[in-house]
Amino acid sequence: MSSARSGLLLVISAPSGTGKSTLIKRLRQEFPRLAFSVSYTTRPPRPGEENGRDYHFVSKEQFHQLQVDGSLAEWAEVHGNLYGTSQPAVQEMLNKGSDVLFDIDVQGARQLRQAFDYGSFIFLFPPSRQVLEQRLRGRGTEDSRSLNQRLANARRELEQAELFDTWIINDDLEQAYRDLRSVYLAEGLRSRYNGELMAHILSTWTESKLGSSSDG
Ligand SMILES: Nc1ncnc2c1ncn2[C@@H]1O[C@H](COP(=O)(O)OP(=O)(O)OP(=O)(O)O)[C@@H](O)[C@H]1O
Numbered sequence: 001m002s003s004a005r006s007g008l009l010l011v012i013s014a015p016s017g018t019g020k021s022t023l024i025k026r027l028r029q030e031f032p033r034l035a036f037s038v039s040y041t042t043r044p045p046r047p048g049e050e051n052g053r054d055y056h057f058v059s060k061e062q063f064h065q066l067q068v069d070g071s072l073a074e075w076a077e078v079h080g081n082l083y084g085t086s087q088p089a090v091q092e093m094l095n096k097g098s099d100v101l102f103d104i105d106v107q108g109a110r111q112l113r114q115a116f117d118y119g120s121f122i123f124l125f126p127p128s129r130q131v132l133e134q135r136l137r138g139r140g141t142e143d144s145r146s147l148n149q150r151l152a153n154a155r156r157e158l159e160q161a162e163l164f165d166t167w168i169i170n171d172d173l174e175q176a177y178r179d180l181r182s183v184y185l186a187e188g189l190r191s192r193y194n195g196e197l198m199a200h201i202l203s204t205w206t207e208s209k210l211g212s213s214s215d216g
């Protein structure tokens, strides 16, 4: 017997360059049921990024209007740009029963913790500062100002890792993916059954116990 459940919220945070997007991409390829919360940002697109798929790229004025309209479930200034989660888009995905994945910073995760009374909050650690810097440099997307800002912010973000339910070290990519996948599957299992179903099972147990005592 199964019961209806609303979608899961899977919130992933990490210092810039740790590998969130890389792992999220793999998870979404394996689990197409997993919807992605496409954020708004005032950051300019990087080569290869697509408006509406990676982000909704907006001006500061447009972002401000979204704030005023109350359309953002959370928002934050991250590495000098504004980022925010679309409240109506997330609501629509949850209403459809989709599981929703968020790639957001620690400030945003903190706000989502308050906005929703459930969800699985995952923090990814880079194996070291040196490796994080290598990955950011290797990605080749940041100018030196942005790179330094992202590295400077990393320490502050790591210091807030206690906010999260699960920590995963993204050293070996295969291992990190297996860990992330396991967390997602375990969350699905945890939310599959609700209190009503458990009460039903308990009630049948009580009845059969009464039956056996009258037999004996
Ligand atoms: N386990 C890994 N081993 C080696 N390289 C990795 C690993 N994970 C990710 N990378 C590489 O590190 C770089 C940064 O990864 P990615 O863009 O996924 O980081 P991110 O956390 O999403 O960063 P941002 O927050 O800036 O969007 C990429 O070039 C990616 O290919």
Ligand SMILES: Nc1nc2c(ncn2[C@@H]2O[C@H](COP(=O)(O)O)[C@@H](O)[C@H]2O)c(=O)[nH]1
Pocket (backbone or CB within 6 Å): 013, 014, 015, 016, 020, 039, 040, 043, 074, 075, 076, 078, 079, 083, 084, 085, 103, 104, 105, 106, 107, 108, 109
């Ligand atoms: N608080 C929020 N943070 C967000 C959101 N979308 C992305 N992010 C985080 O911003 C940084 C930088 O991302 P980048 O793509 O410019 O490298 C990273 O930590 C993201 O997780 C959001 O909607 N809200």
